[in-house]
Amino acid sequence: MSSADRNPDFAPRYMSVFLLPCPCCGGHADVQEAKRQDPPFSYAVWFVECRKCGLRTKDFPSGGYYGLHGTPGNAAAEWNRRAAT
């Protein structure tokens, strides 16, 4: 199976997103994915964090947890909104 046959749900997970410099220190920020524990469950979240000072957005739970379907784009939009103000 070629990479083109991958489940489209997974293809955009690490799509590149445009992120403004950190509003706090001007550092470079990245979209990150993490697992949060809510025993007996765990769920994935997306957020953006500054590499330099650690400033970060809130978590955007994905996969329908809390009825939410967060994406890297949601986290990027939140980051850019803060960075622009």
Ligand SMILES: [Zn+2]
């Ligand atoms: Zn920073």
